[in-house]
Amino acid sequence: MNWALIVTIVFYALALLHSCLGFFQKRQIFVSLALCMVGVGFLFHTVYLVGLGLERRHFPITDLPESLSFFAWSITLTFIAAHIRYRYNVLGAFVLPLVSLLMILSEVAWEENHAIPPLLRSRWLYFHVSVAFLAYAGFFLMFIAALLYLMQEKELKSKRFRFLYFRLPALQACDELMRNSLFVGFVMMSLTIVTGAFWAQQAWGRFWSWDPKETASLVTWSIYLLLVHYRLSGGWRARRAAYVSIAGFVSMIITFGVNAGLHAYL
Amino acid sequence: MSDLVLIGLNHRTAEVERRERAALPSADVPGALTELTARPGIQEALILSTCNRVEVVSRVDGADPAFEILESFLAEVSGLPRNELSESLYRYAGSEAVEHVFRVASSLDSMILGEPQILGQVKSAYSLAVETGSSGTLLNNLFQAAFRVAKRVRTETSIGEYSVSVSSAAVELARKVLGNLSRKTILIVGAGEMGENTARYLADDGAGSIYVTNRGAEAAAGLASRFGGIAVPFDQLRYWLAHVDIVIVSTAAPNLIIDRSMVTSALRTRRNRPIVFIDMSVPRNVDPAVSDIENAFCYDIDDLGAVVEANLEERRGAAALAEKLVRQESEAFWARVKSMDAAPMVVEVRRRIEEVCHSELDRYLKRNGPRDPKEMKELEILVSRIAGKMSHPLVTQIKSAHEDPTHERALLTVVSRLFKSHKDPA
Structure with missing residues (x-):
């Protein structure tokens, strides 16, 4: 192939x-x-x-x-x-x-x-890992939207209308993309954690073991939970949301990179 | 052998006073075209007369003083003295004339680069020529191609994308912050003319409800009625700031009307939904410090000027790309015209050579009696191959003759004499 x-x-x-x-x-x-x-x-x-x-x-x-x-x-x-x-x-x-x-x-x-590893010969693999990657992809898109937002905001606030001003989308448009990819990513990540817990219960008899990847993903999930909460309650949009989503993205990369403990094979 | 020639003057070569005198009212154009095509050697003609340019395009046939004929014609119809006219004129022939027509139609030759009106003016000049009957195959093809090229320039480059007026720059800024303006609400503060113009642009853009407020309630009501908007009391300004997305301020007040604290509290009420201030008044009525507040965007008249300037700069960038496109198109068009010109001669040359070869074959067969079919076929192929090999270099030369304009005519004359073609290209 x-x-x-x-x-x-x-x-x-x-x-x-x-x-x-x-x-x-x-x-x-x-x-x-x-x-x-x-x-x-x-x-x-x-x-x-x-x-x-x-x-x-x-x-x-x-x-x-x-x-x-x-x-x-x-x-x-x-x-x-x-x-x-x-x-x-x-x-x-x-x-x-x-x-x-x-x-x-x-x-x-x-x-x-x-x-x-024989452990991965499980039907849980399909669901758990595919939603995990969709969550990563959603958060990546949000990260890009946040970057675009911050760059365009800088152009618009500095009042010098140059290269990026002409090329980047409208601020509100970036904000909308941030919001929607946040919601998609958040739902997917929640599903990842839930399915992971069920799989862990079947494989090792425990829902949650605090292995490094589990812990890291919990931290990432909390950051995005914060964003979702404040987004829905009204205050956090635009610049603040952009900064937090960049922090969330960094945390997500760490989550992706931590492959020790029970997740050692990947 | 015919050629395309163009003479004209425009805003770069002639002062407005001279252009005014040279201009031809469109009612006079059909008469002038009829008169021009009656002159010897003039096959087709078109006149484009706008406030920025007067041009005559023509297909001439063997008339060597072609420019001379067009110039004296233009001097007669315009009433400009010949010497004054001559020093303002540009003269193009062949592919240069094609390129010029394409550039004009694509608004690359306009005073305001990329302005859209010129295409319409070229179109009506063309339909005048068609109605008068002074436009033939060449000009028809040329102008159809010009319209197509102009459209390509519009769609493939961003030359017409940028607004170059202050009011439309305000709309553009609002759109860069808020995205689609269709459901956004607008508050106009003050009854100034600039504010009204901008509001009109926004309304044309499909903006939602428009509210108007003014110290004098009567002026507010008048302005509101013109837009189908709603007049609101001036002392409720604070309340309305929390409920609109775009605020256009255009008053004669000498002091600040909207300050930082008003905007901060408005944003709190509207849960940080962004708000755009366009302050068109001098002196300014919106505190410049409003710009520092997150989700508030404030632009004064100088900022709008900066947008216009940046847009013009972008247009110039796009124009470079458009020029390249126009050059390619005009070269391709001229090559097409030339190969169409050469087509009858190519046919003639091929026909003559085949004729000679086949008549010789016939003679041979007559003398030596009939052959069996297999041998016949071989002889036929032999003869066709000789004919093909003979005509091929000639055809190549004819087709590429236009690439070398100094020898083009001489070459074509020699070929047509050698092959006794009916049409002599001189």
Whole structure:
């Protein structure tokens, strides 16, 4: 199935190139081309993942290369959804660098015939890990929206109307994207923790063991809970929400990176 | 052999006073076109006359003093003395004329770069020429192509995207903060003219309810009725700040009307939903410190000027891209015209060579009796191949003749004489 992976990487890289061209030159044609390429890349990516799963006879998120690839897939999925909903032309130039990077890392770190721990041969894997990655993707999108917000706010407050002013979306638009990706990410992350707890109960007889990844994800979840709470109660939007969501994103990366204790295999 | 020529003057080459005298009212254009196409060598013609330019485009046939004919014609119809006219004129032929027409239609030659009216003016000049019957195949193709190129420039570059008036800059700023303005509410403070203009732009943009307040309630009511808005009492300003998204201030008051504390408390009431202040009054009526408050955005008249300036700068950037596009299109168009020009000669050359080859074959067959079908076929192929090999370099030369304008005519004349073509290109 490796050819599908190569085709995917090529299409994502081309899409990234065209998004950047569209961003710098402000030409719609490049943005539209980039979107077509993302679509095609995503299709091949899906074919690749399905093929890999069938070939290895497991859901392909059991080692690092597999998960990087799946993470990239989740981000692309949320990106396409966000584009269909909001049509912000600049999104690709900010989201696709990570997607391409993840794909390349996945290809570099590739290992053949790895054995998966028997623990992962469980139906919980499908649900637990896929919602986890969707949560990560949602939070990543929120992080990007927060960056766009802060940059555009700086332009608008400094009253010097330059490069970014002309290219970034309206503040309210960034804020809306922040809000919606927060809600999606938060629901997904809550589901991750709940399904994780049930799986843990089955596998080890305990719902919660305070292993490093569990603890880190609880911290991340709390940060986003705070955001959701204050967002709904009215006070925290815009700049404050943007700062907190950046903090949440950092915490999320730590959560993703902590692979010790019970989560040692990944 | 025909050529495309263009002469004209515009805001860069002639003062407004001279342009005024050269301008042709559109009622006089059909008569002038009829007169011009009656002159020797003038095959097709079109006149574009606006307040910024007067131009004559024409297809001429073998008339070497083509510019001369057009110039004396323009001097006659405009009433400008010949010497005054000559020093203001630009003269283009061939692909340069094509490029100029494309640039004009795409508003790259306009006084205000990217202004949209010029395309409409070119379109009506074209329909005048069509109605008069002075426009033929070449000009039809040229102007259809120009309209297509102008559209491409509009859609593929951002040249027309940026507003260059103060009022529309205010709307643009509001949109950069609030996004879609369709359900946003507006409060107009004061009955100044600038405020009214801006409110009109916002209303055209589909903004929601409009409220008007003023120290003098009568002026407020008058302004409100013009927009279908609602007049509200001036002493309730504090209350209304909490309930609108855009505040346009345009009064003659010498002091601050809206201060920091008013905005802070308004934002608290509206749970931090952003609010945009456009302060068009001089001296300013909104405390500049309002800008420091999170979720409050305040712009005065100088800031709007800065937006306009930045927009013009962006337009100039987009224009560079548009120029490139126009150049490519005009080169492609001219190559197409030239290859269409060459088509009859190509056909003629091919026909002559094939004729010679086949008549020789016939003669040979007559003399040496019939052949069996297989040999016949081989002979036919042989002869066709010779004809093809002979005509190929000639056809290539004819088709690419326009790339070398100094020898184009000489080359085509020689070829047509050699092959006794009916149409002599001189």
